[in-house]
Amino acid sequence: MNESTIRVRSYELDSFHHVNHAVFLNYFEAARFETLESVGFDPAELARREWGVHVVRVEVDYRREVRLGDRLTIRTRTEELRNTSMILEQEAVNGSRENEVSASARVVIVWVGPDGRPMRIPEEVRDAFAPS
Numbered sequence: 131m132n133e134s135t136i137r138v139r140s141y142e143l144d145s146f147h148h149v150n151h152a153v154f155l156n157y158f159e160a161a162r163f164e165t166l167e168s169v170g171f172d173p174a175e176l177a178r179r180e181w182g183v184h185v186v187r188v189e190v191d192y193r194r195e196v197r198l199g200d201r202l203t204i205r206t207r208t209e210e211l212r213n214t215s216m217i218l219e220q221e222a223v224n225g226s227r228e229n230e231v232s233a234s235a236r237v238v239i240v241w242v243g244p245d246g247r248p249m250r251i252p253e254e255v256r257d258a259f260a261p262s
Contacts (some may be wrong), residue, residue, distance in 0.1 A: 134161040148195040155191035161204035169258035214248040
């Protein structure tokens with residue numbers, strides 16, 4: 131599992147003064163990139179290997195509002211590894227509000243090779259993302 135920290139900024143709020151639901155997609159995406167980087171697959175390394183990581187499905191459950199200045203910890207963990215895709219579970223935990231889960235996501239990503247087509251997930255990626 132990897133953890134990323136985000137502090138809510140004013141421009142992420144909607145007219146109801148809480149984080150807009152679409153902003154959570156940005157939070158979850160940033161945390162996925164941090165997770166990839168933490169195991170040695172930053173954007174430069176992915177480009178060097180000519181690999182792509184494409185999101186093909188996202189399911190988000192919104193549980194509690196998040197407000198300006200709140201500090202979120204985004205937890206990312208592997209649920210399942212398949213041949214060409216993997217499923218990640220993510221949670222946005224609000225440390226400013228007794229560590230309640232504000233939103234959770236289930237994300238399906240496909241590994242794409244130099245030809246732009248799905249590829250088998252490389253062994254070093256499988257080892258780095260093995261479900262715990």
